[in-house]
Structures are given as C-alpha cells and as structure tokens.
Amino acid sequence: xxxxxxxxxxxxxxMEKSDVNKKKMRALFRQAVEEDERYRLIFGYTxxxxxxxxxxxxxxxxxxxxLIVGWNEDSETIVVVPTVPDxxxxxxxxxxxxxxxxxxxxxxxxxxxxxxxxxxxxxxGINAYDWLEDESLYVYVSQEEELExxxxxxxxxxxxx
Numbered sequence: 001x002x003x004x005x006x007x008x009x010x011x012x013x014x015m016e017k018s019d020v021n022k023k024k025m026r027a028l029f030r031q032a033v034e035e036d037e038r039y040r041l042i043f044g045y046t047x048x049x050x051x052x053x054x055x056x057x058x059x060x061x062x063x064x065x066x067l068i069v070g071w072n073e074d075s076e077t078i079v080v081v082p083t084v085p086d087x088x089x090x091x092x093x094x095x096x097x098x099x100x101x102x103x104x105x106x107x108x109x110x111x112x113x114x115x116x117x118x119x120x121x122x123x124x125g126i127n128a129y130d131w132l133e134d135e136s137l138y139v140y141v142s143q144e145e146e147l148e149x150x151x152x153x154x155x156x157x158x159x160x161x
Contacts, residue, residue, distance in 0.1 A: 013131055018142040024087040025068050025141070032081045032093045039070030039079060042146045043139045044114075044128040064137050069126055071153055078116070078158065080124065085139055094124075104159045106151070114154050 025043060030036040044067045068081040068090065076098035082091040098104075102117040113125040128147055132138040 013142045015142060017140055018131070021087060021139055021141045025139070028083055028087060028090040029068050029070055029081055032090050033070060033079055039072050040146060040149060042069050042128050042143050042150050043141045044069045044126040045138060046125055046127065066139055067126060069128065071150055073153055073157060076157055080126065085135060085137060087139060098158050106155060106159060
C-alpha cells in the first residue's frame with residue numbers, strides 16, 4: 001500500500017484544455033461585465049440554482065450552477081456570472097460589493113465554500129477548487145494560483161461576520 005501511494009500521483013492535469021477554458025471564461029466574462037480586465041477570474045459552482053439557474057434553464061438537468069467568479073481588490077467587488085460546463089453562454093452578472101453585504105465568510109463544513117449574504121433573504125455559496133474531473137457538470141480548469149489569490153482576497157478584504 002505504501003509503494004502504491006508513492007507511485008500514484010493522481011490524474012494528470014491537461015494544461016492545454018485548461019488554458020482554452022480560461023480564455024473562454026474571460027470571453028464570456030467580457031460579454032457580461034464592463035471593464036472586465038480589472039477583474040481576476042476563477043471558476044466556481046453553487047448548489048443554489050434558484051439564484052443562479054442559467055444552466056438549468058438552458059437544458060442542464062443538474063442541480064449545480066456553474067459560475068465564473070471575478071474579483072477586484074481595489075473596489076472590493078466580487079462579480080458572479082452564471083454559465084454552463086461547456087462555456088457556450090452565460091447569464092446576467094450579480095455584483096457583491098463589500099460595503100453592501102450583510103456578511104461573508106468561508107465555510108469549512110460541510111463543504112469548503114465562500115459564503116456571501118447579500119441581504120437577509122438569502123445567500124450564495126461559491127465552491128471553488130483547483131480543478132474538477134467531471135466535465136459534464138463542471139468546467140475543466142486548473143486554477144491553483146488564482147484560487148489562492150481569491151482565498152486571500154476574500155478572507156483579508158471581503159469576509160466579515
């Protein structure tokens with residue numbers, strides 16, 4: 001068992017496919033958001049399809065909502081753009097400005113999620129990982145550096161209880 005652990009490194013990340021998807025994400029974000037170049041991007045997903053149901057409306061039967069998440073450190077703003085796993089289209093952006101939210105925090109249980117309460121009526125939980133295997137549900141993208149930067153931004157400049 002110990003030898004198996006040493007030899008098995010897990011699935012290889014396809015950087016070419018990841019880079020293509022990053023370019024598609026940027027193009028969709030550009031369609032939806034003015035001054036898009038001011039935002040860094042990660043891919044995330046949410047189980048809150050009532051708030052972000054673009055994929056559900058456009059033929060996906062999943063209860064997962066795919067999201068392109070942009071953040072701007074200067075304006076302390078997060079913009080969430082719903083999309084579908086093949087990045088063929090997107091919905092309307094939702095803006096979250098630090099000064100306008102009720103609270104925001106990183107939830108470690110039961111999932112690792114960035115949780116934003118824009119008001120007292122509901123919340124959005126953004127789940128984000130370095131990469132995900134199931135391309136029928138999620139966008140395939142490697143984003144370790146971007147995710148680290150977003151986590152730092154969220155925890156140090158955005159989160160509040």
